[in-house]
Amino acid sequence: MGDVTADAAVRDLRARLRSLCDEHGVPVELRARLVLSATLLARDGLVALPATVLSHVDAQQSTLVVAVPLLAPLDRPRNLPLPPEPSNAAEAVWRVPVLTRPRHDRPEPEDDQSATERELRAALARADALEREHLQLKHELAETNSGVVAMYVELEERDEQLRTAHAVIFRELEDALRPPPPTVPGLEFGVHYKPADQDAPTGGDLYDWFVLADGTVQITIVDAVGHGVTCTRNALNVTHTIRTLTLDGYPLEDLVRRAAEINETLMATVLIARLDPATGVLRLAGGGHPPALLVSSTGETAYLTAKGRGVGFPDPGSFDIHHTTLSPGDLLLLYTDGLVESRGDVDEGEVRLADAAKARSRHPLETALSAVVEDMHDVVLYTDDTVLLGLRFQGTAEEARSQD
Structure with a gap:
């Protein structure tokens, strides 16, 4: 099959x-x-x-x-x-x-992604409830000396429940929140994710990519401020909001600002890339996120800056839209700051990233992205979650036929 x-x-x-x-x-x-x-x-x-x-x-x-x-x-x-x-x-x-009485109301049908997100939110809510119970039990244990042994046993049971709930969330996050790339003729996609803590692979570094009705591809990468399950939920809210706004017809230049208006209580940087695979025209909208890196087919590198302020920052939104046109063989990289801040110097990290990406630009993305991350993390002084997305433009259908 x-x-x-x-x-x-x-x-x-x-x-x-x-x-x-x-x-x-x-x-x-x-x-x-x-x-x-x-x-x-x-x-x-x-x-x-x-x-x-x-x-x-x-x-x-x-x-x-x-x-x-x-x-x-x-x-x-x-x-x-x-x-x-x-x-x-x-x-x-x-x-x-199951319910003792059969249901007569039929829930609204959901697509696979919406159903997965609803299940994830339920799992997150269950984990939050278990964590609150866990903290309450610790508080009760600290205030009384009676029944210490029995409470210790119950605490261990709650700890196991919490670990089990977290394990479900982690697997669901890996399977659902970091979705597989779309299939688009003329484009090659790749992604590599590396959590700061291997035992807790959740954080605020998330992404989304999908094909619009007109055939253009939109990629969103988000880095929410904070750590743990709450941070993951915040990043999910931002990516879901941007997808919904896009499908509702909002223009690219308004997406970050509108997402900030809807998610007023959280902070996140955002970068949105929209590519027309028929022409190679690329547009970038920024919200305080690190710039995209372009490695041309000839090996030249350039950072593509899309200025703006992220969700939760003063005057959020994209200040301008960066326009460029990709040529066949060009490689576009989007990433979170954990990739270039591992040694604490962002400027030095960007130079190293350009060199590492240039050296791997001819390799298949499946192996090239993981190799770039390993090159960048050979010395780690500052740990943070890392996402590296790659998109290689292989040319339009007309160009492919002319090469044949």
Whole structure:
């Protein structure tokens, strides 16, 4: 089964599971764990695709029984957010609690990305609730000497719950918030993400890329101020807002300002690139973010500055739009400041980045971007999350035919 067909089959599997859960009133946070578990099994090549999801309701236990066919029985336990029941059969079976009375209201249909974002928000809310309980329990433990042993055991249990909830969020963030690139003829995409803390791979460095109705490609890269789950939520809000504003028809020069008006309580830098693959025309709108780096097909490098102030800063918005036209073989890099600030000197970091990108510009993006990050992080004095996005313009369809 080809990659595109397999991805479509996985999306269809997720849609069927979500429909079943919504029909029977399964909480969104529990639905997220079920959908993510089935997705991980499918992407490991264990699910028979296209999958036929079997289900029935166990009225005595008020549970929804969901079965997904496998290519073979699971030979060992899997580290999944919602493990299936142990079985020697070639299927994964889950039992999830449902409402005692069937739902009569049908939820509005959602696309895969919107459903994933809603599940993520539910998981984030659950993690926040567990963290609040965790802090409250610590406070109670500090104020009393009685029942210390029992409270210590409960604290350990809450810690394990919190770690489990965070693990679900981290996997969901990696799978959903850092989306795969679009497929556009004449363009090659690549991305490399490196968290500052390998044990907590969430932060405020996020991106989004998609194709507009007129065929142009828009890439948004965001660096929200702060750390942890709250920072991730802030970055998600900004990327989602910019996508929504774009699809609502707002011009490129207004996107940062409008995003700032909608998200008044957070701070983030933003850079938006919009490329017409038919002509190579590139426009950049900035919001206090590091400049894009262009490596031409001849090996020359130039930083493309799009001046502006980010979300949450005074007078936010793009001051002007940077225009340029890409030639076949040109490489465009967008990144967050963790890439050039690892030694504490941004100017020196930009010089090193230009040299590293030039040396790797002919390599496939899949390997070139990770190599550039490793070159930049050979000495790390200041740790921060790092995102490096790459786009290589391979030329218009007419140019490709003329080369043939």
